Structure formats: C-alpha cells, structure tokens
Amino acid sequence: MRVGILTSGGDCPGLNAVIRGAVLKGTTVYDQEFVGFLDGWRGLVEGDVMELDRPAVRGLSHEGGTMLGTSRFGPYQGPNGGAARIAEVLERLGIDAVIAIGGEGTATAAQRLYDDGIRIVGVPKTIDNDLDQTDYTFGFDTAVEIATEAIDRLRTTGNSHRRCMVLEVMGRDAGWIALHSGTAGGAHAILIPEHPETIEQVCAWVCSVRDRGRAPMVVVAEGFRLPEMAEGYSTKGRDNLDRPRLGGISEVLAPMIEQHTGIETRATVLGYVQRGGVPTAFDRVLATRLGMAVTDLVAQGQWGNMVALHGTDIVPVHFDEALADHKKVPLERYLEMRVMFG
Numbered sequence: 048m049r050v051g052i053l054t055s056g057g058d059c060p061g062l063n064a065v066i067r068g069a070v071l072k073g074t075t076v077y078d079q080e081f082v083g084f085l086d087g088w089r090g091l092v093e094g095d096v097m098e099l100d101r102p103a104v105r106g107l108s109h110e111g112g113t114m115l116g117t118s119r120f121g122p123y124q125g126p127n128g129g130a131a132r133i134a135e136v137l138e139r140l141g142i143d144a145v146i147a148i149g150g151e152g153t154a155t156a157a158q159r160l161y162d163d164g165i166r167i168v169g170v171p172k173t174i175d176n177d178l179d180q181t182d183y184t185f186g187f188d189t190a191v192e193i194a195t196e197a198i199d200r201l202r203t204t205g206n207s208h209r210r211c212m213v214l215e216v217m218g219r220d221a222g223w224i225a226l227h228s229g230t231a232g233g234a235h236a237i238l239i240p241e242h243p244e245t246i247e248q249v250c251a252w253v254c255s256v257r258d259r260g261r262a263p264m265v266v267v268a269e270g271f272r273l274p275e276m277a278e279g280y281s282t283k284g285r286d287n288l289d290r291p292r293l294g295g296i297s298e299v300l301a302p303m304i305e306q307h308t309g310i311e312t313r314a315t316v317l318g319y320v321q322r323g324g325v326p327t328a329f330d331r332v333l334a335t336r337l338g339m340a341v342t343d344l345v346a347q348g349q350w351g352n353m354v355a356l357h358g359t360d361i362v363p364v365h366f367d368e369a370l371a372d373h374k375k376v377p378l379e380r381y382l383e384m385r386v387m388f389g
C-alpha cells in the first residue's frame with residue numbers, strides 16, 4: 048500500500064516525529080510505502096509530492112517544524128479542489144490512502160473528504176491542546192516548557208525593578224498553555240479565554256502581591272477577554288477562515304494595570320517562539336507513538352478515524368466524535384488555581 052502524508056494548519060513541535068514514526072513502522076511492519084504532500088492540502092490538491100523512505104526521515108524526531116511544509120490551504124479550495132479531483136490525483140500518483148496531521152480545521156476537512164469517499168485517517172495536532180477526545184496533543188508540552196522558562200526569566204527582571212510583568216502566551220479559545228505555564232511558574236494571576244475577569248479583580252490581585260513586597264507576575268492567554276470585550280483582542284485583521292488574528296491583549300492590560308495600581312508594568316508577547324524549535328522528550332514520545340499507531344489504522348482500513356491519547360493508550364477515535372466538542376479549560380480546573388492568585 049502506498050500512503051501519502053500531509054501536515055496542515057499551524058506548525059507544532061513534534062510533526063516531524065509523527066512523520067518518522069509512521070514511516071519507520073509502516074515500512075518495517077506493514078510493507079507500506081510513503082510519500083509526503085508538500086504544504087498541507089495544497090500538495091494533495093496539486094499532486095506535489097516527495098518520496099518518504101527511511102533515509103528521508105533519519106534523525107527527524109528532535110527537529111521542530113515540519114519537513115513537508117504546512118499551510119492553511121483548503122482541500123475544497125480553488126479550481127482544482129474537491130474530492131473528485133483529489134481522487135484523480137491519488138489515482139494518478141498510485142496513492143491508496145492519506146494521513147492528515149492537523150488540528151480541528153484539518154480534521155473537519157478530513158471528515159468531509161472521508162464523507163466524499165477518500166480513504167483518509169488523521170493524527171491530532173495543536174499546541175493549544177484544545178482538541179477533544181485526546182488527553183494531550185504533542186507540541187503542548189513544548190509550548191508550556193518555553194512559556195514556563197519565559198516566566199522564570201521575567202520574574203528575575205521584574206523582581207529587580209519591582210515591576211508587574213505581564214506575559215502573553217498563545218491560546219485562541221482555550222487557556223491550557225496559560226494555565227499550565229502559569230501554574231508551573233507560580234504566576235500571581237492567570238487569565239484565560241474561557242473565564243473573563245474584570246480589570247478591578249486583576250488589579251486587586253496585583254496590589255495584594257505588591258503589598259507583600261513581591262513583584263506581580265500575570266500570565267494571559269491571547270484569547271482572554273475583559274467582560275466588556277465581544278471577542279479576543281485583535282489588530283492584525285482576519286485569517287483565511289475569517290477568524291480574528293489575535294495578539295496584543297497584554298499590551299492593553301499593562302497600561303490599565305499601571306494606571307489603576309500605580310505599579311510600573313511591562314508586557315511581553317511570547318508569540319511564535321512557543322511553536323518553534325525542538326520538541327520536549329514527552330512530545331517526541333507522544334508524536335512517535337501517534338505516528339506509529341496511525342499506520343495500524345491504515346493497515347486495518349479504519350478510514351475516518353484519527354489516533355488519540357486516552358490515559359497512556361493510543362486509541363482510534365472517529366473524526367466526528369473528536370469534532371463534536373472543543374476541549375476548553377473546565378471552570379473547576381480554573382477555580383482550583385484561582386484560589387492561589389494574588
């Protein structure tokens with residue numbers, strides 16, 4: 048069987064480890080052959096492929112990014128898009144099945160292609176960790192490590208100047224990176240998209256920290272909203288799916304905090320550093336296992352499924368099930384940490 052792999056959506060540390068895991072197990076255990084589609088769905092629609100044999104994936108598990116490239120191009124997009132045309136491309140290239148590695152957008156597209164008769168399986172990917180039906184996604188642990196290191200570093204400069212430091216991390220709809228890094232770094236307030244807080248409440252926490260003689264550390268997810276904000280803070284237009292490009296809420300909060308409390312306050316937007324560079328050991332292991340497991344789905348013809356982490360097991364989950372809900376931070380998880388704020 049000849050299998051095509053693609054990576055789609057935002058990149059994420061661990062994508063290369065998935066590709067390597069799939070190629071190593073698929074070639075040795077199942078005699079599968081692999082090609083990679085370049086730049087996500089674009090490579091599939093346009094038939095733009097590279098051979099993926101064992102030497103092509105050598106030493107790949109520690110490398111960040113994706114060797115195949117990624118994009119936000121859609122499989123139904125453009126004059127050549129659509130399942131019928133994709134079926135022709137697969138036929139012409141002698142490819143029997145597709146492995147799509149991506150987030151909820153990629154899984155939505157994969158589900159639609161599956162409904163339209165394409166033999167496709169998936170691997171979940173998101174640094175935000177907000178895909179349902181999988182306990183963790185690779186890339187998340189790496190992002191949390193990077194954000195935690197940033198908190199540690201901001202603390203020493205904040206302490207030296209007795210400033211309030213505000214760190215903005217990624218998290219469009221879900222505050223997992225903020226919650227985990229803020230917890231690990233001992234932040235005095237953690238602000239996430241799921242649970243608005245008033246500026247008065249944030250300032251009350253900041254003042255209580257200052258009153259103890261400490262320099263306040265606030266971690267905010269990019270998608271956090273004050274109660275009066277209708278959507279996440281955005282000044283960079285919208286993406287090709289018409290979602291606001293988020294970023295900059297920390298730069299709104301910092302002057303507000305300074306004005307309300309009189310404490311000198313500085314904002315840092317961590318940005319794409321969270322998505323770049325080498326994956327942690329945890330993410331390499333998870334990504335490798337997911338890549339290996341997805342070749343089982345191909346061998347068994349379990350089309351329409353993706354592999355997922357349940358506890359310590361890798362199990363198949365139908366795209367439909369995974370897409371039914373969005374894995375947000377539950378209120379009780381937030382309240383658990385909120386008692387420590389201030």
Ligand SMILES: Nc1ncnc2c1ncn2[C@@H]1O[C@H](COP(=O)(O)OP(=O)(O)O)[C@@H](O)[C@H]1O
Pocket residue numbers: 055056057088118119120121122123149150151152153154155156159172173288
């Ligand atoms: N509802 C949808 N229907 C068809 N294709 C979609 C849909 N949502 C996303 N896609 C395609 O999948 C690509 C990746 O989705 P995106 O949300 O950008 O990343 P991710 O897969 O990481 O969530 C999008 O650019 C788009 O081309």
Ligand SMILES: O=P(O)(O)OC[C@H]1O[C@](O)(COP(=O)(O)O)[C@@H](O)[C@@H]1O
Pocket residue numbers: 056057058059150172173174175176217218219269286293322
């Ligand atoms: O600028 P881009 O590449 O569109 O991505 C920004 C978004 O991607 C994310 O990193 C999420 O990416 P994934 O869920 O696709 O891993 C968000 O936190 C952020 O809002």
Ligand SMILES: [Mg+2]
Pocket residue numbers: 056150151152153
């Ligand atoms: Mg998405």
